[in-house]
Amino acid sequence: MSFIFRRLVFYLVAAWVALTINFFIPRAMPGNAVQSVMAKFPNLQPSAYKALEALLGVGHPGSIWSQYISYLNDIFHFNFGTDVSQYPAPVSSLLAQTLPWTIILVGTATVIAFVIGTFLGILAGWRHGGWLDRVLPALMFLQAIPYFFFALILVEFLAIKTHVFPTGQGYANGLIPGWHGDFISSAIYHSLLPAFTIVATSIAGWMLQMRNVMITTIGEDYVIAAQAKGLPSRRVIFTYAARNALLPQLQGFGLAIGFVISGALVMEIVFSYPGIGLLLLNAVTSNDYPLMQAIFLVITFAVLIANLVVDMIVVFADPRARTRAATA
Amino acid sequence: MTAVLPISAEPAALATEDARPGRWRRMPTKAKVGAVLLGVFVLAGIIGPLVAPYDPSFQNPSPALSLHAPYGAHLLGTTQSGQDVLSQLLSGIRLTLELAFFVGLVATALSVVVGVTSAFLGGVWDEVLSLLTNVFLVIPALPLLIVLLGYLQDKGQTATILVLSFLSWPWGARVVRAQTLAIRNRDFVAAARETGEKTGRIIIWEIVPNEVSLIAASFVNTVLYAIGASVALAFIGVTDLNSWSLGTMLYWAQSQQALQLGAWWWFVPPGLAVALIGTGLVLLNTGIDELGNPRLRDATSASRIAGRWLKPADPTPVLAEISQPRGRLTGFLHSFSRSSLLDDGESR
Numbered sequence A: 001m002s003f004i005f006r007r008l009v010f011y012l013v014a015a016w017v018a019l020t021i022n023f024f025i026p027r028a029m030p031g032n033a034v035q036s037v038m039a040k041f042p043n044l045q046p047s048a049y050k051a052l053e054a055l056l057g058v059g060h061p062g063s064i065w066s067q068y069i070s071y072l073n074d075i076f077h078f079n080f081g082t083d084v085s086q087y088p089a090p091v092s093s094l095l096a097q098t099l100p101w102t103i104i105l106v107g108t109a110t111v112i113a114f115v116i117g118t119f120l121g122i123l124a125g126w127r128h129g130g131w132l133d134r135v136l137p138a139l140m141f142l143q144a145i146p147y148f149f150f151a152l153i154l155v156e157f158l159a160i161k162t163h164v165f166p167t168g169q170g171y172a173n174g175l176i177p178g179w180h181g182d183f184i185s186s187a188i189y190h191s192l193l194p195a196f197t198i199v200a201t202s203i204a205g206w207m208l209q210m211r212n213v214m215i216t217t218i219g220e221d222y223v224i225a226a227q228a229k230g231l232p233s234r235r236v237i238f239t240y241a242a243r244n245a246l247l248p249q250l251q252g253f254g255l256a257i258g259f260v261i262s263g264a265l266v267m268e269i270v271f272s273y274p275g276i277g278l279l280l281l282n283a284v285t286s287n288d289y290p291l292m293q294a295i296f297l298v299i300t301f302a303v304l305i306a307n308l309v310v311d312m313i314v315v316f317a318d319p320r321a322r323t324r325a326a327t328a
Numbered sequence B: 001m002t003a004v005l006p007i008s009a010e011p012a013a014l015a016t017e018d019a020r021p022g023r024w025r026r027m028p029t030k031a032k033v034g035a036v037l038l039g040v041f042v043l044a045g046i047i048g049p050l051v052a053p054y055d056p057s058f059q060n061p062s063p064a065l066s067l068h069a070p071y072g073a074h075l076l077g078t079t080q081s082g083q084d085v086l087s088q089l090l091s092g093i094r095l096t097l098e099l100a101f102f103v104g105l106v107a108t109a110l111s112v113v114v115g116v117t118s119a120f121l122g123g124v125w126d127e128v129l130s131l132l133t134n135v136f137l138v139i140p141a142l143p144l145l146i147v148l149l150g151y152l153q154d155k156g157q158t159a160t161i162l163v164l165s166f167l168s169w170p171w172g173a174r175v176v177r178a179q180t181l182a183i184r185n186r187d188f189v190a191a192a193r194e195t196g197e198k199t200g201r202i203i204i205w206e207i208v209p210n211e212v213s214l215i216a217a218s219f220v221n222t223v224l225y226a227i228g229a230s231v232a233l234a235f236i237g238v239t240d241l242n243s244w245s246l247g248t249m250l251y252w253a254q255s256q257q258a259l260q261l262g263a264w265w266w267f268v269p270p271g272l273a274v275a276l277i278g279t280g281l282v283l284l285n286t287g288i289d290e291l292g293n294p295r296l297r298d299a300t301s302a303s304r305i306a307g308r309w310l311k312p313a314d315p316t317p318v319l320a321e322i323s324q325p326r327g328r329l330t331g332f333l334h335s336f337s338r339s340s341l342l343d344d345g346e347s348r
Helices: A003-028 A033-040 A046-056 A064-076 A091-126 A136-144 A147-161 A181-218 A221-228 A233-271 A276-285 A289-317 A319-327 B009-026 B029-051 B085-121 B123-138 B141-151 B157-166 B170-184 B187-194 B199-236 B246-255 B264-292 B328-334 B338-342
Strands: B303-305 B308-310
Touching: A003 A064, A003 A289, A003 B123, A003 B141, A091 A181, A091 A233, A091 A276, A091 A289, A136 A181, A136 B264, A147 A181, A147 A233, A147 B246, A147 B264, A181 A233, A221 A233, A233 A276, A233 A289, A233 B123, A233 B141, A233 B199, A276 A289, A276 B141, A276 B199, A289 A319, A289 B123, A289 B141, B029 B085, B029 B264, B085 B123, B085 B157, B085 B170, B085 B199, B085 B246, B085 B264, B123 B170, B123 B328, B141 B157, B141 B199, B157 B199, B170 B199, B187 B199, B199 B246, B199 B264, B246 B264
Parallel strands: none
Antiparallel strands: B303 B308
């Protein structure tokens, strides 16, 4: 079995655990969630009430086991139930509307932050004690700021005080979403500030991690040997030291994806960006349990897929891993 | 009499007296700054609510005091409903630090238990626990926390602490397990075992004391995580919004449009407090790291010879996965983990 296939099995197990937790939370929690939803939405249709009962396992919808099977079956067909606050919209269509926004914004910004941060980390590690090292505490401060607070500050200065950027939303009012120039340029313009928030707040983490691995790698004999051979510094830095330091960095990237996405979701709220994060806020404020649970699952799946991609990159980038993955 | 005796209590006492200021001076600057920064906020959290000028929930009905900018009587201004921002900030710091401290405590205890158990049981149980740890590492915690807290009817401090701790242990468990595996086969542990010590005693008196710095670092990290997560959760509105934490302050500031109204004194103090506490923790942790790993230190600790910086040369101890002989089931379970890539070919 190849390494990637084994990892795929692992992610399937993780997905199954997430699904199972998701199934049992409403059944294990004290209190009657259906009652609290009904209190908020008194004019809910009886069919919605039924659907909600089935989702939350209230009433007599059959044995736990049969509930579980039908739940897995529903998820497998991307059927996440009916939304309560925007009845009768199916949850899956709400997700389909918002997911692309989040994936494009958060995905692009995270990759940019990772690339820049890693590059700066390489330089900081190589010129250990240089000026990049000295600005590190300032970067740590940026890293310690919650994403959404940094977003608030940016909106204050760049959108409300000086009208350089829009204060929020995904695109200008009055535009119809579609593949035409006006909409795309407006969407990009609106995404600049949110993207900058993600990049600025997460860059320090990648940089610090890469710097530390680099410092350890530089002490290795093969790097010293490469220097002794008289190879140009650039070659020693990138081909000898950085390439080997990249493996732990990539693995750290896989583990940190969940954090980055979670932080970005909360940030979307500040910008009223039409992504999953804003949807999540609406779900929380209106006690929309089906939507909340579906969002948890979708984010989990996204993180698992991203991790699988990272695994593939690791195998592709590291010859040692490639041989082992092939022989295993 | 004591003067001729080589062993006496006095010189030892003198030595420790000497070592204390020395140790503080030898601490990396980063750790010092972090400790001081953190100390200020812990102090504010302890005595803050006692010296707070107003009740944080008290709404001053006077319309002149709605959204008033900072001045003498309200040093950090007032909110839209005339509440004193400074008083809210002081109780907020206490509540947030209290939550983070207890989450750190419970989660670190959990991670030590899981990590040590995993390393000591070995074999299939180790792999099963590692698998569980890895699964919880890869499932994003914040959305799960939102769902859990969303269903909770009682969203008080204790409930939030328990839910957060329940999801914050895997990072620590991983590190503790790796370190325990490394220590487990050392001579002093073997010696303790030979003298007939029970496993429980070995764990408590031989293993755990040798992991104190690691556990401390894990505690600091968990506290940092708990602050970030709790503030984010409150900002979304899933925690108890009637109590004053840094997160709920930000929630009310955002939901009552402090930003659009230009009331920077309302949302900047709590956010800045979170950022500064976080910076303090990060600096402290980096300092601890540098204390244990000389190579990461600033160039000030390196010596300059013939125009080149020479760093301390001792090799960094790297927490490596110790390759161990594995049975069939154990090897099979292990092959699904990411670290199986780093194995030697022989174990298979």
